[in-house]
Amino acid sequence: MGYSEPVKDALIKLCEQAFLHSIEHNAELEDIPKREEFADLPIQASFISVDFKDKFISCYGTIWKEKKLHLDIVKNSHTAVRNTKIYQDMTPEKFRRLKISIYLLSELTELSFSDEKDMISQLKPGVDGVVFQWGKVYRTYLPVVWENTPNPQDFIAGLKRKANLPNDIWDSSVKVWTYTTENLIRPPSLN
The missing domain is CATH 3.30.1490.150 (Hypothetical protein ph0010; domain 2)
Structure with a gap:
């Protein structure tokens, strides 16, 4: 592993975009942006964890690698949002106050x-x-x-x-x- 800062930034932005899309449309992001940073990403597993006001509220991910990393992050972001206890009253303001952690798993x-x-x-x-x-x-x-x-x-x-x-x-x-x-x-x- 050991991704470059531009790739890390692009993955965080994609995760944010997937979260917002899930909140606004109650659906997984399908129109995934084509970015140079995603071109060479491997098939890799990831987990997404959500904290609100320093309290853990949701964590979802995949153990077994199934798809390219950025696609795995989109899927897990949507599921993490749906499993978030505060989803029902999520607003853009609350979204900004979430701490989102993306865990990129190595080979098992x-x-x-x-x-x-x-x-x-x-x-x-x-x-x-x-x-x-x-x-x-x-x-x-x-x-x-x-x-x-x-x-x-x-x-x-x-x-x-x-x-x-x-x-x-x-x-x-x-x-x-x-x-x-x-x-x-x-x-x-x-x-």
Whole structure:
């Protein structure tokens, strides 16, 4: 990863445009601008997180890469808006006061481990995002979650709770992947 500033700026502007379109038209942005900065973007997964007045209100994204990065951001922006608790009374003024975080996911790396303790010992707190899968159930925590859950055992326990799995769930079918993110932030306007 490691995108140039013009590409990062273009992705943030596209995310804003997708948010506003979703708010105004209750639909995903389809007329995506053709920009030089988007020409060579890879197929890549992303997450969009929304905070209002320093409170988390929505996060949506894709774990498995499916489409070119800018198209993934448009889709996830629309879904994040629709899943935002304050969507019903969203105005342009409130939109300006949202903090929007775009997380660009690296390739997933599947971990090889003998047991849960071995898996946990391989995690890099503050760095790794983690995908936990048991059977058909899977969930992820972005690396930013380490800020509130710095203990690796608590991190994995929280991820299991998020997946509605018991804390003691563990067998040979468990799969775990890690990834890192490049983070783009659109800070709230204080005006």
